[in-house]
Amino acid sequence: MYSTFIFDLDGTIIDSERIGLEALQAALYENGINKTIDELRFSVGIPGLRTLEILNIADIPTTLETWLEKQKPFMSDVPLFNGVIDTISQLPKTAIVTSQNQKEMQAGFYQLDIAHHFQAVVCADDTEKHKPNPDPLNLALQLLACEKENAIYIGDSIYDMHCAAAAGVDFGLAAWGVASTANYTSARYIFETPFDILPLASR
Known part of the structure; x- marks a missing residue:
């Protein structure tokens, strides 16, 4: 949990x-x-x-x-994956760690009216090193005052998985965002839909 x-x-x-x-x-x-x-x-x-x-x-x-x-x-009107925001709104504490820079975030993410669902957002401008280096994920943990064993990082790329491993954080694959799960054998979880995440939330 x-x-x-x-x-x-x-x-x-x-x-x-x-x-x-x-x-x-x-x-x-x-x-x-x-x-x-x-x-x-x-x-x-x-x-x-x-x-x-x-x-x-x-x-x-x-x-x-x-x-x-x-x-x-x-x-500015990029589609959201089905069920993602419904799921995130039910989780206790959430954040984003992305490779987009602040200018890209302003052009897209912050236009979607979903930022209020997250307690922290870390983008490429916030750290000198980037995924798969653990620094962005470590910064998010710091901002949230969270120990790594209490967090999970959910993403769709090898870089995300390696970043989580380097930070000592469990990784869950967002399988809805990949063509194949074959390269993610070391993922702790493979989530077929966002709703599969909900049972892992501690209350």
């Missing part, structure tokens, strides 16, 4: 993966780089800055801005 439930954002709470990947693809195309969506899937779960570093983009600030501008029109 857990007193604190910490969630990833993209692919876990909001169904934004395709939007982000298509916007990245379009931004790269303007730089003369042609990549398929599958070739860009590695970027899901890590900060945009790190993605562009991996891709060896020459002008990272401009490309990052172009990427954000291309996804901004769609992020």
Whole structure:
């Protein structure tokens, strides 16, 4: 049983993966780089800055801005996964740890009128190191005054799972946000729907 439930954002709470990947693809195309969506899937779960570093983009600030501008029109009404907010509203204490930066959060998350469901939000601007490093998750635990054994981190990427392991926090896979669960054999839990989380809440 857990007193604190910490969630990833993209692919876990909001169904934004395709939007982000298509916007990245379009931004790269303007730089003369042609990549398929599958070739860009590695970027899901890590900060945009790190993605562009991996891709060896020459002008990272401009490309990052172009990427954000291309996804901004769609992020203000990005769909939420069914049952996620209903579930979160019934949990004792909740937070978000995301690889989005503050500018991305302002363009999307904070437009969705769901921020009041969370007692803490940690984004990429809040720590020097990012997932899979444990620092973002450790910061969330600190903000919530929660011991790691009383918390669970729920996400949809390998980076989320490794972040939880590095922080000594149990990990639950948001299976509704992944195509396959095959790579998540070390997850403590595999949740098929958000409602599967509720029995783990301590009261």
